[in-house]
Amino acid sequence: MSIMAMSLSYLILVLALPALVLLFLFRAIHLLFFHPLSSIPGPWYAAVSSLWITSHVLRLEQCKTIHALFETYGPVVRIAPNKVVFCDLGAMKSVYSTWKFDKSDYYKSLLTNDNDHAMTTLPHAQYSIRRKAYASHYTPSNLAKLQPEIGEATIQMIDTLHALPAQTPLDTLSLFRHLALDIIVSSSYGFRLGAVSKWALEAEEALTMAIADFPKRGILRSSVPTWAWNLVCKIPNARLRLLCDSDKIMAEFVSTRVYEMRAQLNANKGPDAVPAPAIVAPTPSHFLSAFPTFSRSSSRASSPAPSCSSEDSSFSEDMSTEKSYMLPRLLAYRYPNGETMPESHVISECMGHMVAGTDTMSLSLSYFLWELTRRPDILRKLQAEIDGAMPDPKAIPCIKDLNSMEYLNAFIKEGLRLYGAAPSLLERVVPDTTSKIGGDDFVLLGYALPPGTIVSTQAWSMHRDPAVFPSSETFLPERWLPSYASSQDGSDEEKEREEARLARMAAHMIPFGAGSRICGGMNLAHLIMRVVLVAVLRNFDVEAAPGTDEKSMDIRDSFVIFPAAMECKLIFHSRVPASAEI
């Protein structure tokens, strides 16, 4: 290079660098003092760049960081140049229920098979068409018909636990992930996967691994350019290949179910026929002999579960019809233009539900049991209630009876308050036309937000508001029980006060999200939590394994929560006589 060319490059560098610094300064001054969001409280470094909040996201501590901001700055905080978070009931209703803002691009990192499913469909109008396709699957009346599938998988897990050597520490994150998958697969497709059986043989089910890997794949995939991602996936390492292929493994599994179901529907001929599919995977014989029952009595059934729900008025609206799994519903669903859902949509929708339901269930159940290992007082109360409702350790009460167990319900509410599996920011976008919000600018807690602003709240903070939940960090199921229930002579005034207190707490609870885009599988999640908790606690006492402690269970988050140690090792001690174990 000639001396002249070198001096020219030097000159450009000398001029460009200060220009860049100046540009950054002007931008920072604009964002801090002249931007429409500049009056919103928050740290100045968050207002000028997204780097600060991103660093906390990468450190897996976004929930706690945002919560600390609310404590310092109040209920509305600017956390990035274009992002505002709030912790307020009225604002929550306005964003998620009244105006039903569209979701932000964040959700696109959860695409399955490179396609949208309900959770990743951002515009509200398109989303509501999608939701209609599956919503009827998760109604209480349909879930009541699926109790045998749920009970069967759960009792299979109980039998497996009884059969394991005593004192074996078990990672419940893995155990419940396999169980949740068994339940979701059998209730969605009528297919017995047997993931828990394989888990007991230490032969990890590829599908379960794929589901566990899927969120990590999403984060990696979206943070590197496509060429770099393709390169990573060529590295000859078996574990890495599994992670890269997790989307493909899930898609292959679901596609097979779709083709099988199509074949059955075609064989059925009638255009509206939506049959319950046959069991297509072999069921282990030891399992059939212990076929569980949902029961209203103490007798243990030796044949497939009677439909306790047929005598259960709250779930009887649809009882005369045959039960139907989710897949045939999706295949029969027609979009408003009269066309059926393309197979690619059906596959991505099913994958979305497997991903949404598996880790959330295993995380919640693991944290619930971990809490019980620290709180023998709560464990004893729960077990007293469960023992009374479930004399036979293999006969799970039916939904209506589970729902009427007061202490269990209080425990689950408190569990979801402190250990809800997805307590993170649920991002929405202020729309670009004011007609979508009734004509004026959107005003959040006194601040006008321009179109395109990303607004959100997080369950983590809504559930820890000390004005609503006194001693908010203490696990206290009793807070959900009306005080007048324990005293005979509560005055009407006292009852009203108590009811208002309970209603206020309930309104602040958003473990499943809020408004129109609330968790699609919420009813199933409630049922699974109840079924699994009564089955486990009726059969076992739980103890933390050595090494499982506050530090290992400290909560990290990346949309869902998980323990710092990435495992939750517990020991299950049988409570039932050996003769009743299998």
Ligand code: HEM
């Ligand atoms: C305790 C367990 C669960 C928790 C805490 C939970 C929580 C959530 C949350 C917070 C959302 C996001 C709402 C939003 O983005 O605004 C969500 C969405 C969703 N969940 Fe769950 N979930 C659980 C279990 C399940 C189960 C078992 C299924 C189904 C098998 C399921 C299916 C879905 C679906 C389909 C969506 C997308 C909803 C939509 O945008 O239409 N979830 N869940």
